[in-house]
Amino acid sequence: MTALLRSTLAVLAVAALATPAAAQAAPSVKTLVVTAHDDLRDLAPTAGGPFDNARALVVLVSPGDSTLAILQVRGIGNSAAGRSFGAHLHSGPCVAGDGAAAGPHYNTDIIAGEVPPRVNPSTEIWLDFTVSPSGAGNAMTVVPFTPLPGNRSVVIHEKPTDHHGAAGARLACLPLSW
Numbered sequence: 505m506t507a508l509l510r511s512t513l514a515v516l517a518v519a520a521l522a523t524p525a526a527a528q529a530a531p532s533v534k535t536l537v538v539t540a541h542d543d544l545r546d547l548a549p550t551a552g553g554p555f556d557n558a559r560a561l562v563v564l565v566s567p568g569d570s571t572l573a574i575l576q577v578r579g580i581g582n583s584a585a586g587r588s589f590g591a592h593l594h595s596g597p598c599v600a601g602d603g604a605a606a607g608p609h610y611n612t613d614i615i616a617g618e619v620p621p622r623v624n625p626s627t628e629i630w631l632d633f634t635v636s637p638s639g640a641g642n643a644m645t646v647v648p649f650t651p652l653p654g655n656r657s658v659v660i661h662e663k664p665t666d667h668h669g670a671a672g673a674r675l676a677c678l679p680l681s682w
Contacts, residue, residue, distance in 0.1 A: 536566040536650060536682070544577070544660070544676040545600040554584035554635070555660060555676035562658050562680055566650040573645050575631040575658060580639040590661040590671025591643060593629035593680070598657035603674035606657045612649040623669040632664050632671075656680045 541561045546553065558579040565572045575591055596607030608614075609628045613621035621627065626648055633641035658678045661671030 535568070536564065536571075538562075538564040538680060538682045540658075540678055540680045542678060544678055545598050547601065547603040547606075547659070547674045547676055552581075553675060554581035554587075556581065558639075558676065560658070560678045562678055564651065564680075569650065570646055570648050571629070571650050573629045573631060573647065575633065575641075575643045577633065577641040577660070578639065580635050580641060582639065584635045585637045585639070586635065588632060588634040588664040589641065589675070590663055590665040591631040591633060592659055592661070592665070592669075592671070593631075593651060594657045594659045594677070595654070596657065597655040597681075598659070598677035598679040603659070603677070606659050606674065606677055609669060610651055610656060612647075612651075615652060624667075628669060630665050630669075631658065653682045 539562065542559065544555050544558045544560050546556060558577055561574075561576040563574040573593070593610040594606035594608065595610045596605055599605035609623075611621055611623065611628050613627045625645065629645060629647055629651070631643035631645060633643040635641050658680055659674050660676045661673065662675055663672035665671045
């Protein structure tokens with residue numbers, strides 16, 4: 505278990521202990537914990553990309569009305585050191601070689617039928633990261649919603665996320681189902 509994950513879990517434990525007992529015992533509140541850890545699936549059409557030998561860990565923890573999302577990527581190629589990449593929770597599955605299968609970003613406004621939907625870091629899970637010299641990238645965010653279950657994916661894009669939610673081509677993904 506990496507240091508970031510250990511420290512995040514410690515923070516969650518402290519927060520749970522600081523919550524009043526009445527709130528902890530509420531029968532309608534169920535904590536969602538989702539994890540996925542595996543090799544990334546290649547979505548780029550050419551061999552030799554920075555994520556060809558990378559592995560990722562995704563953790564979602566939702567105690568009710570918000571979600572903590574953590575992404576850790578290891579084994580990223582040296583050519584990517586110092587570069588930033590966008591990463592998002594997508595509404596569809598992760599299928600190697602088929603970036604379109606992941607569908608659009610998971611957006612809580614779209615799920616709720618909001619027209620027009622807002623596209624921002626509070627309606628979607630954005631996990632942008634910068635690659636360290638050792639080939640690692642980490643990201644963490646908290647959003648004010650709990651994603652619905654399904655066959656989802658975390659997709660890594662070629663560029664950092666802009667203010668419209670765009671981040672370029674889909675390079676790699678990790679399946680995430682619950």
